[in-house]
Each structure stands twice: as C-alpha cells, then as structure tokens.
Amino acid sequence: KGVVYLLIGALALRVAAGLHGGRLTDPGGALYVVLRRPYGHTLLLAIAVGLLAYAGWQIVSAVLGRHRHGREGVLARALTIVRASVYGLIGVQAMKLAIGLRGSHTGPEPLVRAALHWPFGAWLVLACGIGSACYGIIQIRDAINGHLEPDLDAITLRQRAGEWALQLARAGIVARALVLFLLAVGVIRAGLIHRASVAGGMD
Numbered sequence: 001k002g003v004v005y006l007l008i009g010a011l012a013l014r015v016a017a018g019l020h021g022g023r024l025t026d027p028g029g030a031l032y033v034v035l036r037r038p039y040g041h042t043l044l045l046a047i048a049v050g051l052l053a054y055a056g057w058q059i060v061s062a063v064l065g066r067h068r069h070g071r072e073g074v075l076a077r078a079l080t081i082v083r084a085s086v087y088g089l090i091g092v093q094a095m096k097l098a099i100g101l102r103g104s105h106t107g108p109e110p111l112v113r114a115a116l117h118w119p120f121g122a123w124l125v126l127a128c129g130i131g132s133a134c135y136g137i138i139q140i141r142d143a144i145n146g147h148l149e150p151d152l153d154a155i156t157l158r159q160r161a162g163e164w165a166l167q168l169a170r171a172g173i174v175a176r177a178l179v180l181f182l183l184a185v186g187v188i189r190a191g192l193i194h195r196a197s198v199a200g201g202m203d
Contacts, residue, residue: 001054001087003047004030005176026201027090035097044098051091058084079135108187113196122191129187136181143173 007030014022023029034043062080115121115128146154148169158166183201190199 001051004051004090007033028093031090031094031097041098041100044094048091048094048098051087051094055084055088055091058087108183108190108199109196109201112187112190112199116190116194116196122194125191126188129184129191131184132187133181133184136177136184139177139180140174143170143177146170148173 004027008025008027011021011023011025011030011033014020015024016022023033025033031044031047034040034047037043059081062077062084065077112125115125118124142148146166148154148157152169154166154169157169186198186200190196
C-alpha cells in the first residue's frame with residue numbers, strides 16, 4: 001500500500017517541480033508506470049500479492065470484529081471493509097497487469113456510471129459522495145488533533161522517532177484526506193447532474 005502512495009506522490013512531485021517523466025495519476029496509472037520499469041511484471045506481482053493479502057487481512061479482521069487496539073463498532077468495521085475492498089480492487093488490477101491482461105480503470109467514474117442506472121442510483125451516488133467527504137474532513141480533524149492511523153500512536157511516534165515524524169505523519173494523512181475530499185466533490189457533482197464523467201479521478 002505504501003509503495004502505491006509513494007509512486008503517486010513521486011510522480012506528482014515531478015509534475016510540480018517541472019521535471020520530465022512526472023504525471024498526475026491514480027493507483028491504476030501508477031501500476032502502469034511500474035509495468036514499464038525493468039522487471040515490471042515481477043514488481044507488479046509482488047505489489048498485487050501484498051495488496052490482496054492486506055485487503056484480505058483487513059476484511060477478515062473487520063468481519064470478526066477484532067482489532068489490535070480492541071473491538072470496533074459496526075460503522076468502523078464497515079468503513080474498514082470498504083477501504084480494504086478498494087485496495088483489493090487495485091491488487092486485482094496489478095495482478096491482471098502482471099500476468100499480461102489489460103487492467104481496468106480504478107477511479108470512481110465507472111462505478112458512478114453503473115450506479116446511475118440503478119433504481120435510486122443518483123441518491124446512492126450522492127450518499128457515497130457525502131459520506132466520503134465527511135470521512136475526509138474527519139481524517140483532517142483527527143490528524144490535526146494528533147489522532148493518526150489506528151496502528152500509529154502519536155505519543156509513541158514522538159517518543160521513538162521525534163517531533164519531525166509526527167508532523168510528517170500528520171501532513172501525509174491530511175494530504176490523503178484532501179484528495180479523498182476532492183474525489184467526493186466530483187462524485188457529488190456527478191450525482192447531482194447525472195453525468196458520470198464529472199466524477200473524475202485522482203488525476
């Protein structure tokens with residue numbers, strides 16, 4: 001999971017710095033960048049196995065209601081399953097590319113397009129967009145208040161690594177949450193005007 005985020009960030013940083021080879025992309029686009037590297041198929045296979053294992057572990061933990069920091073509520077478990085499913089889909093795409101099959105787009109647009117054809121699909125799209133936007137805002141608030149990832153304790157991080165590591169973790173979580181919020185805004189617009197193309201993606 002970390003490798004995928006590092007790739008997206010490194011490619012965006014090259015665009016911001018005006019360097020050659022940068023691009024604004026989503027996790028699916030980052031996988032194509034890996035594919036074009038030496039030993040790209042082998043690297044993608046390793047990423048695929050890692051993402052699928054991570055997704056499976058998160059889903060099983062959520063279904064069983066067990067977490068290393070104690071039991072989670074139903075809503076938290078549901079959000080964990082949704083997040084894990086997203087990483088699972090990226091893992092499936094990486095696996096397809098690794099074995100020579102064409103991967104599918106991982107952004108929200110195809111999902112929104114399919115949902116708009118369902119009964120009350122536009123309302124479902126709006127609900128998902130609003131929920132994602134709220135989750136992004138909560139993530140930003142928690143990062144500012146020092147409540148980081150479930151497996152990342154702010155006090156322990158400060159004691160063992162230093163203040164710089166805590167600030168870096170906060171910045172990373174806020175940046176990820178901002179991307180999620182902007183994605184959610186696109187999904188909300190798509191639901192309001194019934195046009196999947198405006199849902200966009202990370203790029």
